[in-house]
Amino acid sequence: MLLKYHELVLYLITGTLFAVLLLFNATGYATTITVNTTGNTSGDDGVCTLQEAISSANSNLPSGTTPGECAAGDDAESEPANSDAIVFDFTTDSTISLSSGPLDISRNISIINDTGYNITIRRDGTDKFNIFSVSSVTFTLSNLTIENGYPNFGGNGGAINNNGGTVTIDNCTFSDNQESAFYNNGGIVNITNSTFSDNQASKGGGIYNTNTGTITITNSTFSNNQASSGNGGAIYNDNNGTITITDSTITGNTATNGGGIYNNSGTVTLENTVVAQNTATTNPDLQGTFATNGSNIIGNNTGAESDFPDGLPNAFPDGDYVGTTSNPVVPYTITLGTDGTGSGNVSSTPTGIDCGTNCTKYGSGTTVSLNATPQSGSSFDERWTGTGCANPVTITADRTCTASFSLSSFNLTINTSGNGTVTPNPTGTDCGTDCFQYTTGTSISLTTTADNNYVFDEWSGDAGCDNSVTITADMDCTASFTEEETEDDETDEDDEETTSSSNRRGMDPLPREMTIFVELYGNGSGSVNSEPLGIHCETADCTRIDYQRDLTGVECDPNDCAHQFQTADYVILNAIPDAGSLFVGWGGHPDCADDEIWMIGNKLCIAFFQKSHPLTVGQAGDGMGNLQSNPTGIDCGNGGSTCVKEFRQNSTVNLRATPATGSRFAGWQGDCDGSTVRTPVKIDTAKNCTAYFVASP
Numbered sequence: 001m002l003l004k005y006h007e008l009v010l011y012l013i014t015g016t017l018f019a020v021l022l023l024f025n026a027t028g029y030a031t032t033i034t035v036n037t038t039g040n041t042s043g044d045d046g047v048c049t050l051q052e053a054i055s056s057a058n059s060n061l062p063s064g065t066t067p068g069e070c071a072a073g074d075d076a077e078s079e080p081a082n083s084d085a086i087v088f089d090f091t092t093d094s095t096i097s098l099s100s101g102p103l104d105i106s107r108n109i110s111i112i113n114d115t116g117y118n119i120t121i122r123r124d125g126t127d128k129f130n131i132f133s134v135s136s137v138t139f140t141l142s143n144l145t146i147e148n149g150y151p152n153f154g155g156n157g158g159a160i161n162n163n164g165g166t167v168t169i170d171n172c173t174f175s176d177n178q179e180s181a182f183y184n185n186g187g188i189v190n191i192t193n194s195t196f197s198d199n200q201a202s203k204g205g206g207i208y209n210t211n212t213g214t215i216t217i218t219n220s221t222f223s224n225n226q227a228s229s230g231n232g233g234a235i236y237n238d239n240n241g242t243i244t245i246t247d248s249t250i251t252g253n254t255a256t257n258g259g260g261i262y263n264n265s266g267t268v269t270l271e272n273t274v275v276a277q278n279t280a281t282t283n284p285d286l287q288g289t290f291a292t293n294g295s296n297i298i299g300n301n302t303g304a305e306s307d308f309p310d311g312l313p314n315a316f317p318d319g320d321y322v323g324t325t326s327n328p329v330v331p332y333t334i335t336l337g338t339d340g341t342g343s344g345n346v347s348s349t350p351t352g353i354d355c356g357t358n359c360t361k362y363g364s365g366t367t368v369s370l371n372a373t374p375q376s377g378s379s380f381d382e383r384w385t386g387t388g389c390a391n392p393v394t395i396t397a398d399r400t401c402t403a404s405f406s407l408s409s410f411n412l413t414i415n416t417s418g419n420g421t422v423t424p425n426p427t428g429t430d431c432g433t434d435c436f437q438y439t440t441g442t443s444i445s446l447t448t449t450a451d452n453n454y455v456f457d458e459w460s461g462d463a464g465c466d467n468s469v470t471i472t473a474d475m476d477c478t479a480s481f482t483e484e485e486t487e488d489d490e491t492d493e494d495d496e497e498t499t500s501s502s503n504r505r506g507m508d509p510l511p512r513e514m515t516i517f518v519e520l521y522g523n524g525s526g527s528v529n530s531e532p533l534g535i536h537c538e539t540a541d542c543t544r545i546d547y548q549r550d551l552t553g554v555e556c557d558p559n560d561c562a563h564q565f566q567t568a569d570y571v572i573l574n575a576i577p578d579a580g581s582l583f584v585g586w587g588g589h590p591d592c593a594d595d596e597i598w599m600i601g602n603k604l605c606i607a608f609f610q611k612s613h614p615l616t617v618g619q620a621g622d623g624m625g626n627l628q629s630n631p632t633g634i635d636c637g638n639g640g641s642t643c644v645k646e647f648r649q650n651s652t653v654n655l656r657a658t659p660a661t662g663s664r665f666a667g668w669q670g671d672c673d674g675s676t677v678r679t680p681v682k683i684d685t686a687k688n689c690t691a692y693f694v695a696s697p
Contacts, residue, residue, distance in 0.1 A: 033071050047069070058073065085111075177199045180201040195222075200226045240265055247354070270296045283300075285299050295319065335359045338405055345373045348371065369391065372384075387399070410440060418483070515562055515563065518537045522584070534563030613686045619693060654679070657691040664696050
């Protein structure tokens with residue numbers, strides 16, 4: 001199915017023709033169905049419940065004809081990658097309490113909370129049922145809490161019972177569910193950024209995976225789950241199932257055997273994961289066979305000794321931090337930071353478990369070296385601050401250690417030749433005779449004062465020695481002063497030359513005309529005209545000149561690009577870009593950027609033109625809103641009228657969509673994509689972006 005803007009569905013009910021507009025958002029979903037109530041009622045009552053939304057997605061029929069009812073789903077069976085999206089129109093934290101279930105998922109469905117508020121779906125009352133039941137379809141949950149699921153006697157998966165489906169879980173919480181929060185029977189499951197806590201079962205309080213099911217778990221947490229009379233407090237794997245766990249934490253879970261993970265049959269692979277401080281009658285953390293990709297913390301290896309031999313880290317190629325019954329390992333975190341006037345990078349060795357920016361987890365008892373590398377222009381102060389941060393650190397508790405960096409300091413030595421003085425501003429720190437110390441990057445003004453009958457001649461010494469220097473290294477500079485001749489030393493010939501020279505220093509009359517020279521530069525094109533007439537300089541009048549060392553310039557025809565104007569007159573230059581170009585500013589003489597140029601002295605004015613492309617924006621949907629850009633230029637809709645603007649080629653323009661009152665933003669289409677209100681657009685050619693605004697009930 002190709003992505004459509006809308007589809008008009010007409011159907012006849014009790015002799016009246018109803019038209020229902022089904023909006024397709026720009027995120028690739030077949031249809032978007034909006035839940036607008038936390039209630040459980042069914043019927044043509046003007047609201048769309050979660051149960052009705054799932055039924056509409058499964059049946060491809062609307063839940064009723066009254067405005068506010070659930071829209072019909074779209075038949076996506078011919079395109080398995082597509083699914084209907086169920087979203088929520090809630091403006092506060094909300095709980096959907098189910099009195100009956102399960103919610104059967106028989107078509108491809110994604111349930112997404114994009115409201116910014118917490119939404120909980122829970123079983124309520126005394127009836128027992130799974131909250132979701134999935135059968136051989138694609139199912140996605142995002143940003144939701146699922147709790148208190150309790151299947152009927154003999155059932156599994158209080159929150160989700162998946163039979164052969166492809167399930168994606170992102171940023172969800174599963175709590176207080178019975179008979180495993182998630183039961184996966186032969187399906188394919190991807191879990192990211194999620195939490196499983198306080199769930200219970202006889203096997204696998206958090207997850208039960210069986211019958212060649214495949215589960216990938218990333219950046220997730222399992223805590224306080226129980227298999228109090230069985231195996232695998234957090235996770236149970238059986239019947240050739242496959243589980244891969246990365247960047248996750250499994251702590252505080254309880255079972256009879258394998259308090260953290262029990263692998264009865266199949267493959268369980270761990271990487272950068274903590275399995276520690278779980279409890280069981282036997283084998284508190286792990287039981288069964290395991291594979292490791294390294295950088296794990298295993299609190300007690302009893303039950304998996306051959307796969308996780310003890311060591312801090314152990315001798316395996318990628319190194320795991322592994323404890324035993326007599327010497328269990330507790331995971332601790334070391335967080336590194338920086339302070340001071342300078343800057344630098346910090347790290348720790350050996351490699352531990354990455355827990356964020358400058359955050360690493362290690363097993364208790366590990367000896368950790370702290371590394372501080374100053375950036376250019378800075379130096380490390382050779383000290384770490386924080387409790388227990390003497391380098392190297394033996395990990396016995398969580399630590400926060402800070403490295404101090406200072407800006408590097410350099411010496412400026414000022415010498416003089418002849419009679420005169422040099423005064424630096426600022427004065428810096430005294431570092432000896434005629435020596436001043438500054439932090440890197442300091443700009444220093446050097447004022448020369450000649451003694452009587454002497455004049456300042458020149459600077460010499462290191463590169464950069466001048467009346468103004470910027471210190472980035474030690475510098476040695478010499479100011480030279482030379483003696484002036486006196487009248488007593490001059491001959492008559494000298495007197496005549498002095499008199500002649502003095503006359504020459506008198507003010508000469510100004511010429512009647514002065515010249516403006518115009519050059520056009522950049523990868524764009526355009527022209528410059530003058531008022532009064534005289535200059536009409538086009539890009540075709542200018543030729544690129546290549547100099548040595550890859551330097552380039554331009555040479556423009558003086559017949560069109562230069563003109564003499566009356567001295568003291570005012571001249572206006574107008575820069576006009578060609579189609580597909582922008583005028584970006586003036587260079588050359590500072591007066592060129594003024595509205596009027598006063599003709600006192602000859603002036604060189606350089607007009608810069610850059611290639612450009614248009615960005616066109618528009619709106620669609622039954623809602624309203626406003627579109628604006630950064631850099632400024634676009635201000636379209638809801639009071640704004642600028643919907644097309646030229647921007648510099650290969651620049652990036654950031655668009656922002658702001659829905660009007662009574663509307664919500666549904667996504668971008670065209671040369672923009674995504675579902676967030678902000679989106680970047682690279683102007684490498686003409687671009688056209690459409691924002692969808694949907695009326696909120």
